[in-house]
Amino acid sequence: MNLAKSRKRSDELTADARGSKRDFRLGHGIAASITVVLAIALVVVMLVSMTLGQYSMSIQDVVGAIAHYFFGVTPDGYQDVHETVIINVRFPRVIAATFIGIALASAGASYQGLFRNPMVSPDLLGASSGAAFGAAVSLLMGANPLMVQVTAFAFGLFAVGISYWISNIVSRGENIILSLVLTGMVVSSMFSAFISIIKYVADPDTKLPSITYWLLGGLTSIHMSDLPLLLIPIIAGLIPILLFRYRLNVLSFGEEEARALGVNTKAIRALYIVCATLVTSASVAASGMIGWVGLVIPHLARLIVGPNYKLMMPVSALIGGLFLLVVDNISRVFFSVEVPLGILTALVGAPFFLYLLAKGKKSWV
């Protein structure tokens, strides 16, 4: 009797929402194994990528060259020229593309949860424009590539630090998210203006082209020696991003609700801003401005596994790595003149984002 009553009540409650149906997401079992599939796919694509290029090689050649360089073993069919090509050119480049993709996608996913807005990308608080300014300054001074990377990284952190500091003063504890977004915009455009000043005063024959080319984004000049400054911050930032990711679900419901649910919002927010800045600045410092990855990839991940960060964050990171690797392959293999990576990600990312918006549900935007 009681049961029938409550059933009836349930039916009444549903009546006004009957239109919506179970959505397109994968079942839980499939969804969990997708992480494994993507991880394997990423490794395979990385190996295949290293076979691509003017000097053609088989996967065995690639594996052999890597084994020889890192472990000192000499497999059958090993040739020195393989190691030269792989270690000097392709290995650092493939590693860089993969990790930058992973970094930008997971930083973007973090920021979207943190700022409760799916339209946010990892350069929101000025990490990219700060890093670009740092790079432009050292290029203007004629610094070496490592110096460019170091100053870019430092200024990326500096810009976000300023945004965070000012927003704390401005907000006085209320509406922290909004003040962060606004001060981030201000700081970003300040640094963009500084970049313009530098371009304006730079020698148009020598300095200006190198600055402009750097800003377009690309991995042409990546060497083994550049990898530590790229990989260490990215891995250091990624670990907490992955460990605390469940908290982002709760944070996306807003400051007060998250606190009522037992999340130390201040600490988690600071942690994610620091980590996302670390990985974004390191990426921009190594590769220049590469847009769209941090915005589009989390959307794609959400489309496949739903918005729960437990699954969405690793999937987003893996797809980000795959995406940037494939795009970098296109840029380096399919055109006779190498197209800057930033241009390609925009050309691929922007229409793809439109497609997602058109295909997606209203509740996304």
Next chain:
Amino acid sequence: MIFEAHDVACGYGDIRILEHISLTVESGEIFCLLGPNGVGKTTLFKSMLGFLPLIEGGISIDGADISHWSVKKKARTIGYAPQVHTPPFPFTVIDVVTMGRTAYLGTVASPGKRDEEIAEEALDRLGIAYLRDRIYTEISGGERQMVLVARALTQEPQILIMDEPTANLDFGNQVRVLQQVNRLAKQGMAIIMTTHFPDHAFLCSSKVGLLQKDSFVIGDAQTVVTEGNLRHAYNVDVRIIEEDGGEVGLLKSCVPIVRECPCKANDTVVAV
């Protein structure tokens, strides 16, 4: 369990919005907070939940001052069901409800099977198990309110604080939410809720607090929700109508008197 606010003064920074607020709620009681817009109901709620530091006074649970409790400990004791809203991402209902378990998780852990089961029990308890796999952003307002209550229940709290649980709901859903609130109280939950409808105090309260700019009246619905008090608080003319409902007992309702207005038609609403 006794929740006690003792001579609380609250506000933002140095600006005091409310002073000398004292109230107690025990397990099984429903405290219904009434008051006009802008009088400080939300501020009082934020202070009770610890979002705003108290300017004066203290809040205690079973005699223990909660101001130094960790966020986690508070979340395990006080469940919070906010007003219905739309989060930015299309979580499934079970995901939303399971988030109520956050306070019980280790620092870097995600909820496991057991947490999901507790969430399912909460959905069952409110009779909305059928919503489990639906998308939270796509269900109706009434359903979303019930989901938020379910999430608060998975916090396994001793006291449930609800901010206008009937706001934005149609008539039927309002009544259904009130029925659930009554049921939860019968099962031993202490509940504090705000509402804009004095009628709800008759339907669903053991204590009523009427918050006004200059006073805070507490008592049972019969003594607090009176024509005089409502007239004073909301500045409108009200009659309280009684009707013998037979088996359901005495029915009481507040009916506002809408007179032919001598003022101009485009006169603005009084901003309070």
